[in-house]
Amino acid sequence: MKFRLLFILMALFIVSATIAQAVSYEEYDLENGLHIILHQDNNAPVVTTSVMYHVGAKNEQPDKTGFAHFFEHLLFEGTKNIERGAWFKIVSSNGGQNNANTTQDRTYYYEVFPSNNLELGLWLESERMMHPIINKIGVDTQSEVVQEERRMRYDNAPYGRWREQMFVHLFKKHPYRWQTIGSLEHLANASLEDFKEFNKKYYVPNNAVLVVAGDIEINRTKKLINDYFGPIPKGNTIDRQTFIEDPITTTIKTVYHDPNIQIPAIFMGYRTPAQTDRNAYILDMISTYLSDGKSSKLYKKLVDEKKMALQVFAFNGSQEDYGAYVVGALPVGETTLADLKNEIDGEIQKLQSELISENDYQKLQNKFENLFVNANGSVSGIANSLARYYILYDDTNLINTEIDIYRSITREEIMQVANEYLKPNQRVELEYLPEAVIENK
Known part of the structure; x- marks a missing residue:
């Protein structure tokens, strides 16, 4: 009993100490507007490189929904320097893992590598931002992927459409009224130029934050970031719309x-x-x-x-x-x-x-x-x-x-x-x- 009590007290102490310990970080901007946040933690030989773009389903047009989620998939297709289908092979063969996710407000990409592959993680994300290839074969391939995801998570899943049905009534003016999966019909009817324009507008350094966290050396990391992300051109200023909903006064x-x-x-x-x-x-x-x-x-x-x-x-x-x-x-x-x-x-x-x-x-x-x-x-x-x-x-x-x-x-x-x-x-x-x-x- 005494041992158990001691264990509980030690656990509580560890939790309290963790809460009290502030997360240290450094942040700054590149000339092209990319915001950088660095967090150094040398306790384990791992590093996370991640980029969050300030674009989600709410930035789409009512007749062109699903674009942000579609790009979550599309921007893994390849770049000028990464062959189509090679992205995940590069990551896994170098001891890493990666993923991405999209909400109605933002899109997030990340890699976790052994810290000796920091440069590889930075190169991958700079390639995604600077040299994406958006072509018909990539669009067609990911269209099939998104269609299957729609079927599995929404159309054929028990209770899969409750959120879709709820939000279309909660919101009448705001783009939150549609879901991140969007409309497959909209995606099917979109032109290649529509996808290129969406990429050109939102997946730019001045609409993103790059976070590097883990077993890093700050000065070396800054130099690598400048080398890989500094040359990326700044995008146009994004004009963000504001949507004000009328209050709901009747059930x-x-x-x-x-x-x-x-x-x-x-x-x-x-x-x-x-x-x-x-x-x-x-x-x-x-x-x-x-x-x-x-x-x-x-x-x-x-x-x-x-x-x-x-x-x-x-x-x-x-x-x-x-x-x-x-x-x-x-x-x-x-x-x-x-x-x-x-x-x-x-x-x-x-x-x-x-x-x-x-x-x-x-x-x-x-x-x-x-x-x-x-x-x-x-x-x-x-x-x-x-x-x-x-x-x-x-x-x-x-x-x-x-x-x-x-x-x-x-x-x-x-x-x-x-x-x-x-x-x-x-x-x-x-x-x-x-x-x-x-x-x-």
Whole structure:
């Protein structure tokens, strides 16, 4: 018992020390506008090179959606100096790994190599930025890849289209109303010139941040960066549009029939503020309080105690311009979607009228400190955080201070924000039903 207690105390000490230890970094700009962030950590012989471009699905035109996600794939096709199909072979044969991902706000590419291959990682990303080859064979190849991804993740996956159906009603003006996968029809109808223009506009140094993190020597790294990225021409200034949504004042009710499911679901979505807004952080805590894990309020009530739900969920998807808070459940037995909606509303009403307990509040604080530690617990995680905070928050140092925002949130604020944003007349109610329901009518 004494040994176990000692182990727990040591673990808590390590976590506290990790949280208190600031992430050091250096940042500067090249003449072409490329922002550079360097983080030196010589504890392990690995290095991450990553580039985040400030372009996502929201930068597309309504009749040309899916471009940003498409480029996530297309820019692995090859360059003037990298043969088509050779990218992944180069990375793996040199002991590395790489990937990319796209959201509605940004696109992120990265490589993780043994630190003696730092120069290789920089060369690869400079090639992607300076010498991409965009031709018909690459477009046709990746069109097939994206079509298969659409089928697997959306069209043929159980509950695969709930987000698509929710966001088209939550947003009427903002490009957030379409998903990053976009329209396959739009991609099929796009010309080669359309793709080249999109690349020329957004995948330029002055619309990107390069992060190098890990086992590096600063002066040598700076020289390599200047050698590989300095010659890349600066792009034109990007004119970014602003979209202001009208408030939702009356409940929007909608129904979708999914042929891939047998159990219906209820989704209730609320439009929320941008991720930089303090209230977005508070909504993160509300989401965790309601349904993060088996000790959460909704799980204990609907799954454990009342046996009304097979599953419950809630999350706050904050983004650069707006967010979306979504809560919902899948029923069990004779439970109706209306029953679930009433029970969920009851728990939200408690949040709006009563302060959460001190014990629950402390649990939330502990969870968010753990999330903070885990997000920055590796060199690649630190690289991602540095890029994201710079591009989307315009505050790189949030990698050290964001946890203080969560720590400063009070129980009173949680109650206040629940009252401000989680009103029934401000939401979309999506009944997500099996296709068989149509046949029975």
